[in-house]
Amino acid sequence: MNDQEQREFDKNLENLRLELRRGTLVLGVLSRLQRPQYGYSLVEELGARGIAAEAGTLYPLLRRLEAQQLLESVWETSGPKPRKYYVLTAQGKVMLGLLTAEWQEITKNMIGLLREE
Amino acid sequence: MNDQEQREFDKNLENLRLELRRGTLVLGVLSRLQRPQYGYSLVEELGARGIAAEAGTLYPLLRRLEAQQLLESVWETSGPKPRKYYVLTAQGKVMLGLLTAEWQEITKNMIGLLREE
DNA sequence: GATGATACTGTATGACACACACTATTGTCA
DNA sequence: TGACAATAGTGTGTGTCATACAGTATCATC
Numbered sequence: 001m002n003d004q005e006q007r008e009f010d011k012n013l014e015n016l017r018l019e020l021r022r023g024t025l026v027l028g029v030l031s032r033l034q035r036p037q038y039g040y041s042l043v044e045e046l047g048a049r050g051i052a053a054e055a056g057t058l059y060p061l062l063r064r065l066e067a068q069q070l071l072e073s074v075w076e077t078s079g080p081k082p083r084k085y086y087v088l089t090a091q092g093k094v095m096l097g098l099l100t101a102e103w104q105e106i107t108k109n110m111i112g113l114l115r116e117e
Numbered sequence: 118m119n120d121q122e123q124r125e126f127d128k129n130l131e132n133l134r135l136e137l138r139r140g141t142l143v144l145g146v147l148s149r150l151q152r153p154q155y156g157y158s159l160v161e162e163l164g165a166r167g168i169a170a171e172a173g174t175l176y177p178l179l180r181r182l183e184a185q186q187l188l189e190s191v192w193e194t195s196g197p198k199p200r201k202y203y204v205l206t207a208q209g210k211v212m213l214g215l216l217t218a219e220w221q222e223i224t225k226n227m228i229g230l231l232r233e234e
Numbered sequence: 235g236a237t238g239a240t241a242c243t244g245t246a247t248g249a250c251a252c253a254c255a256c257t258a259t260t261g262t263c264a
Numbered sequence: 265t266g267a268c269a270a271t272a273g274t275g276t277g278t279g280t281c282a283t284a285c286a287g288t289a290t291c292a293t294c
Contacts, residue, residue: 001208005186008185008186009186009208009212012185012187012212013212013215013216015278015279015280016140016143016212016216017216017219018140018252018253018279019139019140019143019252019279019280020140020141020143020144020216020219020220020223021140021223021252022136022139022140022251022252022280023133023135023136023137023138023139023140023251024137024223024227025251025252026133026136026137026251027137027227027230027231028227028230031230031231031233032230038271038272039271039272039273040270040271040272049226049229049230050222050225050226050229051226051227051230054252054253054254055271055272055273056252056253056254056255056256056273056274056275057251057252057253057254059271059272059273059274060251060252060273060274061251061252063273064251068125068129069122069125069126070129080260080261080262080270081259081260081261081270081271081272082259082260082271082272083270083271083272084271084272091118091126095126095129095130095133098130099130099133099134099137100231102134102137103137103227103231105167106137106138106141107224108167109166109167109168110141110144110145110168110220112166112167113144113145113148113149113166113168114144114148114217114220116148132249132250132251135250135281135282136250136251136252136281138281139251139280139281140280142280142281143280155242155243156242156243156244157241157242157243171281171282171283172242172243172244173244173245173281173282173283173284173285174280174281174282174283176242176243176244176245177244177245177280177281178280178281180244181279181280197241197289197290197291198241198242198243198288198289198290199242199243199289200241200242200243201242201243235294236293236294237292237293237294238291238292238293238294239290239291239292239293240289240290240291240292241288241289241290241291242287242288242289242290243286243287243288244285244286244287244288245284245285245286245287246283246284246285246286247282247283247284247285248281248282248283249280249281249282249283250279250280250281251278251279251280252277252278252279253276253277253278254275254276254277255274255275255276256273256274256275256276257272257273257274257275258271258272258273258274259270259271259272259273260269260270260271261268261269261270261271262267262268262269262270263266263267263268263269264265264266264267264268
């Protein structure tokens with residue numbers, strides 16, 4: 001593999017890794033928002049737990065989930081910086097349960113596939 | 118939740134399940150193509166193993182992976198129907214290893230997140 | 235020997251989530 | 265004063281997927 005091919009390979013790898021991570025961000029966010037938390041702290045916590053998320057990805061995601069009524073938010077303005085706290089709604093809790101089950105199913109199937117030679 | 122809201126919820130659920138599955142198809146395909154196999158049989162086998170894939174999704178995927186030099190193909194025309202057999206290239210094997218590691222890392226992180234209350 | 239199902243491969247279109255690169259404000263500390 | 269951190273947001277492009285569609289050749293069934 002020459003340099004050119006190596007760069008192609010690396011680009012494809014990044015792309016495929018990206019696709020693999022896809023969707024897990026939502027599940028991660030929902031699982032964390034069983035307790036109220038604000039966006040910036042979510043980025044930090046998920047990052048610390050191995051789930052890197054760009055702020056530019058997370059904020060639109062939170063707003064989307066709120067629009068879907070899976071989250072609700074309140075502004076906390078008493079501190080030095082205004083923070084928008086999000087937390088799961090009742091629907092959000094149900095969704096978290098369903099997606100967790102789906103995730104476990106997918107994981108089970110993938111393990112079956114990957115185990116064989 | 119009224120009917121309208123229920124439909125919204127179901128739509129969102131389908132969408133999120135879709136995103137969760139995303140990327141796993143590639144990993145599944147690569148893992149199966151350690152041995153040569155043709156498209157139609159892949160659809161069957163993956164389906165039997167719990168990874169539903171539409172033909173209209175799989176064929177473009179196979180061609181894409183071949184264009185990325187992760188797969189190579191040969192036409193088998195001796196049988197009654199022409200079949201295009203795909204198999205991993207050397208690069209494809211490396212990629213499979215890297216993506217498998219990534220998958221395990223993601224899984225580990227998600228389990229950590231989901232385990233807590 | 236016609237009719238329909240099945241095996242087999244392919245293409246076009248559209249939706250949507252993500253990364254990335256921005257903008258913007260306010261507080262803090264050197 | 266000036267830089268960095270905290271905090272929230274938007275806009276654009278890219279890529280994968282589902283869905284729907286097109287096409288051919290074989291096999292079974294009647």
